[in-house]
Amino acid sequence: MEKSTSELMEILKSKKTYKDFLNEEIEELCFSSISEYLEMLLVEKKLKKSDVINKSNLDKNYAYQIFNGNKTNPSRDKIIMLAFGMQLSLGETRKLLKICSLNDLYIRNPRDSVIIYCLYNSLPLMAANEYLDDLSLKILE
Numbered sequence: 001m002e003k004s005t006s007e008l009m010e011i012l013k014s015k016k017t018y019k020d021f022l023n024e025e026i027e028e029l030c031f032s033s034i035s036e037y038l039e040m041l042l043v044e045k046k047l048k049k050s051d052v053i054n055k056s057n058l059d060k061n062y063a064y065q066i067f068n069g070n071k072t073n074p075s076r077d078k079i080i081m082l083a084f085g086m087q088l089s090l091g092e093t094r095k096l097l098k099i100c101s102l103n104d105l106y107i108r109n110p111r112d113s114v115i116i117y118c119l120y121n122s123l124p125l126m127a128a129n130e131y132l133d134d135l136s137l138k139i140l141e
Contacts, residue, residue, distance in 0.1 A: 003028050019044070027095060034079075035069035037099050041086055056085025057125055057141075076102040080115060081140050084125035093119055111137045 003011075008028055015021040022029075022044065031037040042049065053063040058081055065071035066082065074082075079100050083093040094104055105112045105119075114137060118128035129139040 027091065031099050033069055034072070034074070034096075034100055035067055037096060038067055038082075038086075041088070041092065045086065047086060052082070052085040054085070055087075055125065056081045058082065058085070074100065076100075077140050081125060083119065084128060084140070087122060088119070090116060090119045110135065115140075 003025075008025060011025060012018075012021050015024075031040070041047070042052070049064070049067055053060055056063065058066075058078060062071065062074075062078070063082065066074050066078070076097065079096055079102060080093065083096055086092075088096065090105075097104055105116050107113050107116060111132065114131045114135065115128060117123075118131060125140060129141075132139045
């Protein structure tokens with residue numbers, strides 16, 4: 001359920017740090033672009049783009065275009081790969097998919113359920129692809 005602006009203001013005032021607010025209310029915040037949300041995550045998690053790109057197994061140029069806002073409609077799989085590269089939580093990944101106007105992960109879909117399992121358990125992309133391949137499901141590439 002969405003909270004009102006005044007409710008969010010009161011919650012913000014009650015927190016000792018902005019990070020506490022952000023961690024608890026990230027789902028309530030609105031981001032104007034993919035790159036804005038990604039930049040916020042990079043700063044919050046103290047990540048380097050180059051490290052994220054290496055862990056995500058994305059083409060370097062393609063990934064930088066996403067980060068810089070030049071690639072505005074990346075595919076769902078590319079965004080999920082980026083989520084693995086950033087070691088995002090399941091909630092953060094779902095928020096990223098929503099910002100990108102892409103379909104949410106759906107537990108009843110076998111492929112999505114593997115991805116959900118791997119994100120929930122903080123497994124790397126390689127492990128997710130091994131699970132997918134073992135089950136003859138399309139890997140993230």
